[in-house]
Amino acid sequence: MKLGVHSATFVKNWSEDITPYIKLCRDAGYSSVEVSLLGQNEKSAIEIGKLSKDLDINITCTTGLSKDEDITSNNQNIRKRGKDKLIEAINLTSLMGSKILSGVIHTAWGISDNYGKDKSLKYKNSSNTLIGLTDILEDKDIKLGIEPLNRYETDFINTVDEGLELCSMINHSHIGLLLDVYHMNIEEKDMCASILKANHNIFHFHVAENDRGIPGSGELNFNRIFETLNTINYSGNVTLEMFIQSNQETSKDLFTWRNIENNPFDAIQKSYELSLIQNYQKINMLDQEIGDGDHGTTILRGLEKAVSHFSTNNEFNNSISFMNEISKLMRISMGGASGILMTIFFKELGNLNFNDLYNTILTTFSNTINKIETRGKVNFGDKSFLDIYVPIHQELIENNLIDLDKIIKKIDESLEYTKSLEARVGRAKFLDSKGVGVIDPGAYSTSIILKEFFKEINNEKNN
Numbered sequence: 001m002k003l004g005v006h007s008a009t010f011v012k013n014w015s016e017d018i019t020p021y022i023k024l025c026r027d028a029g030y031s032s033v034e035v036s037l038l039g040q041n042e043k044s045a046i047e048i049g050k051l052s053k054d055l056d057i058n059i060t061c062t063t064g065l066s067k068d069e070d071i072t073s074n075n076q077n078i079r080k081r082g083k084d085k086l087i088e089a090i091n092l093t094s095l096m097g098s099k100i101l102s103g104v105i106h107t108a109w110g111i112s113d114n115y116g117k118d119k120s121l122k123y124k125n126s127s128n129t130l131i132g133l134t135d136i137l138e139d140k141d142i143k144l145g146i147e148p149l150n151r152y153e154t155d156f157i158n159t160v161d162e163g164l165e166l167c168s169m170i171n172h173s174h175i176g177l178l179l180d181v182y183h184m185n186i187e188e189k190d191m192c193a194s195i196l197k198a199n200h201n202i203f204h205f206h207v208a209e210n211d212r213g214i215p216g217s218g219e220l221n222f223n224r225i226f227e228t229l230n231t232i233n234y235s236g237n238v239t240l241e242m243f244i245q246s247n248q249e250t251s252k253d254l255f256t257w258r259n260i261e262n263n264p265f266d267a268i269q270k271s272y273e274l275s276l277i278q279n280y281q282k283i284n285m286l287d288q289e290i291g292d293g294d295h296g297t298t299i300l301r302g303l304e305k306a307v308s309h310f311s312t313n314n315e316f317n318n319s320i321s322f323m324n325e326i327s328k329l330m331r332i333s334m335g336g337a338s339g340i341l342m343t344i345f346f347k348e349l350g351n352l353n354f355n356d357l358y359n360t361i362l363t364t365f366s367n368t369i370n371k372i373e374t375r376g377k378v379n380f381g382d383k384s385f386l387d388i389y390v391p392i393h394q395e396l397i398e399n400n401l402i403d404l405d406k407i408i409k410k411i412d413e414s415l416e417y418t419k420s421l422e423a424r425v426g427r428a429k430f431l432d433s434k435g436v437g438v439i440d441p442g443a444y445s446t447s448i449i450l451k452e453f454f455k456e457i458n459n460e461k462n463n
């Protein structure tokens, strides 16, 4: 799963230049940005495509049809305008280098004049028009996601079941669903059961809280939602689609009559906590294969302890005492060998010096490696988190500088390599196959920590 942000979180009108927000989202840790095609043209699409390539961030696209472009209509001319609009949208999506276009692409946005009647005709008209797009979708390798919307925004396709029915009438590999928890919370009896039912038909996923604000600040159970997405091995984008700003041109389209959150940038920063849920569950799933299934929960417990401590105590003398305290709080809260060994890196980070960044990072890595080897009696190649630290340390020495792209690539390669290793430490060494074929969960959690660390270092250097 890749976390993304809809640019509508920021824009005041649909024609606003979104390029500044793409970098903001990338710097906040997100892997994709969603662009509403309302207000975009070929020129802006090419610019967005180039920028996303330069910043190494994915673009996802959404659009909506108007009443004059309603492909469920019995009027052939209206359907033709709708089809042309969708072809234009597919072309803009392609110019941005994006592989996913979703939203209200199966009907017009808004309640139709026949108030939910004649649905079978609507299914027929909509599916026939969408079938007519499958060649261009295949040609451009773009997937189309139909978004079931709540009853106040459309009278056609409100539920996952209805969306699946339309998909089955089209029956094509490039047309599936975009599911949005905001709409599902209104329409589904049990949204997780609906996610399970939609399974591989889910091409894209939108998240927001029940009030369309910051996920985790309200009533929705994001633990359960991510657990369900993990169960079906969903690997697409999970995009924040918050509509939080009132008194803007976009507010009237989204029925936002008061500020749901005060500041869009704060909102996306707070929402990044979703990555914690997503990651700790993934780590637990890996640990279920070769350990006792709680490695993710253990790290999360440690992090929560440190965060809650510093939310009320912010007195510390220097970075050494600050990182010492974080390391100690996490170690005690996590317990066991992972608590002792995983927190060494955090303690060593206290010695970082931005005036001598490269050398102090090298020292941090060599000290961390030595202490893990000594205290944990673990060696490189034993299938542990050392199998990430050692190659990254070598990469840093060989490059003689901090090259983010090379480091991220090396982390991914090293992580993948742990699959081939036999476990010689931890519970996995007692398994018959010694965990061969499975990524080491400790290496996985370390890969996340190191990626975030180097991204932050890179951001600091560029600011």
Ligand SMILES: [Mg+2]
Pocket: 147, 180, 206, 241
């Ligand atoms: Mg949505």
